[in-house]
Amino acid sequence: MSDSYDVDLLVLGAGAAGLTAAGTGANFGAQTMLVERARLGGDCTWIGCVPSKTLLHAADLRANAQAYLDRFGGGGEAPAVDFAAVMGDLHATRQEVYDDADDPAIYEGFGVEVVKGEGRFTGPHAVRIDLEGGGTRDVTFRLAVICTGGRAAPPPIPGLDETPYLTNETLFEITEQPEHLVIIGAGSIGCEMGQAFRRLGSRVTVIDRSDHLLGKDDPDHAAILQGVLEDEGVEFVLGADVDRVETPTGGGGVVVHVTQGGESRAVEGDRLLVATGRQPNVEGVGLEAAGISYTKKGITVDDRCRTNLDHVWAAGDCTGEYALTHMSDHMAKQAVTNAVLKVPAAIDRDGITWTTFTSPEVAQVGKTEAELEEAGTSFVTYRFPYSKVDRAVTEHAEQGHIKIHATKWLGTILGASVVGARAGELISIYGVSMKAGVSVREIADTIFPYPTYGLGARRAADQYYIQKQYPLAIKAVKKVFGYSGATPPAPDPDRVV
């Protein structure tokens, strides 16, 4: 017990953010209590990253089986999907992740007290926990990190409340494969799950009010993904306002009425998935009782994840900041470093990465081309197609493209966008480079093994030199050394070597 408080550090919520906050706090020597109302692991383990990536893997295997048949097996249909087996594998996989990383015993081993129940603040230094087994427990704390996460945010579409629909909370529990899955939202969830169900054999239609997929990503790269998905048979209804949703007369299935380009049309399917963004879990947490400021977007925090109270921090989806597991983890680390060690640690807003795990993957670090243009930043974009990456050629995965945004002379990387196989791994190369101050020129000078996708990341960086072969400089070289070769024309930004 510290001073007059029951615990040094109270962590509310045990998803990606809460688990990191509790583990880090205990490792720094704080007497730590972790309160969770459901299963440890949160959205990522149970209804987010892990099940969605497992489903994508099953779908990729089937797509590969189909590709094998098409290429070498004389055509025909890949074997029909045993949906129960696919979902069984999904459930087993997330249990494996839970057992390996989220089980309370792991955290208890670090010295964390894990309490199962729903907590709410009753004052600035106090929570009341409605215990899972019944009864309540009042706890006082010196420091707290709120990690209560978020949930799906279905839009106010007329008829939606009266129509059965899926969100990420229910999608991974379905027992029958949809014949025709209609998805509202062409963001990360819509694209990933759209491709997964299509590859497993469902018909899929994705509707979005925006005229392109993955609104936060590079639009050229999102268009490459759209082309691939359309080739695979995913139907898109983009730039469409959803007017209303209903169950057809006689029951069963769903009809989504949209207006697209001034024309009304109806999309009919048997299941509806709503994937239109997230909202923070701020209700029922007692934020008012503690005097913690929040808005509809989430709990208000500064760059160090501190709330308006000096001794309370918040991290992850409950802040409405990013909605990414690795950012929940990063924010939690920064929060606890500030709270427990009193060492100033801010969110690294320049090096944020994300990846959508479709095939091809779509990945980003730092600023996009559009963001740099909007900010009036002076920069150069080096571009490189996957069709020149030998590993992509050997794997018939040429649909991909790399863009590195950097300052012209020093080659300081400001951002990078990659679409293609292993884009999530490639983006990490640029992410580490940005963090360590490694320039695009230094990447070009680094030895990468042949034939890796990573070598594509380097060959994109080679463009730094290629774009600097100015005729004047070459003329000077020729003059100094007495060479008689041709002088190349001015650098062509589209020249790829």
Ligand SMILES: Cc1cc2nc3c(=O)[nH]c(=O)nc-3n(C[C@H](O)[C@H](O)[C@H](O)COP(=O)(O)OP(=O)(O)OC[C@H]3O[C@@H](n4cnc5c(N)ncnc54)[C@H](O)[C@@H]3O)c2cc1C
């Ligand atoms: C389908 C899908 C796929 C995704 N895929 C990816 C991906 O590939 N990569 C990626 O980076 N991100 C992905 N995400 C996002 C990622 O899952 C979330 O950003 C991340 O899980 C958020 O972690 P968190 O700890 O902030 O919140 P959560 O995981 O929501 O955890 C919050 C926890 O707090 C508990 N809680 C809430 N209120 C209380 C209370 N009052 N008392 C006690 N406990 C409470 C909840 O039960 C929950 O366990 C995906 C999301 C979805 C929906």
Ligand SMILES: NC(=O)c1ccc[n+]([C@@H]2O[C@H](COP(=O)([O-])OP(=O)(O)OC[C@H]3O[C@@H](n4cnc5c(N)ncnc54)[C@H](O)[C@@H]3O)[C@@H](O)[C@H]2O)c1
């Ligand atoms: N691979 C990953 O990292 C990954 C995967 C899945 C989810 N996530 C996280 O989860 C978050 C939520 O995912 P998401 O796909 O639900 O949200 P999203 O913000 O990625 O996309 C939501 C989409 O819904 C559309 N939309 C919103 N309201 C609409 C309406 N009324 N009618 C038609 N379209 C509408 C938006 O235009 C947008 O394209 C993501 O932002 C991401 O942070 C990450």
